Amino acid sequence: MAIHYQCRHCGTKVGTLSNVSVDSEQLGIHMLTDEERLHMVQYQDNGDIQVRTICEDCQESLERNPAYHELDHIIQ
Numbered sequence: 001m002a003i004h005y006q007c008r009h010c011g012t013k014v015g016t017l018s019n020v021s022v023d024s025e026q027l028g029i030h031m032l033t034d035e036e037r038l039h040m041v042q043y044q045d046n047g048d049i050q051v052r053t054i055c056e057d058c059q060e061s062l063e064r065n066p067a068y069h070e071l072d073h074i075i076q
Helices: 034-040 056-063 066-070
Strands: 002-007 011-018 042-043 050-051
Touching: 034 042, 034 050, 056 066
Parallel strands: 002 050
Antiparallel strands: 002 011, 042 050
């Protein structure tokens, strides 16, 4: 099983954890609401987990431009 982290705004691959055996509590997924979990976590048929997160560049853009929080994708 692998866990893939990808920026939800620009699509950049943030990182991958390969051959790990963890549960949702260790990943912090248990802290998400059901709605957040639906938008941020996808379970693949092969057992991998895709986590939509935010990369450093997009985080900096959001900090500099708070109005971007109203957009689904800040990189158009």
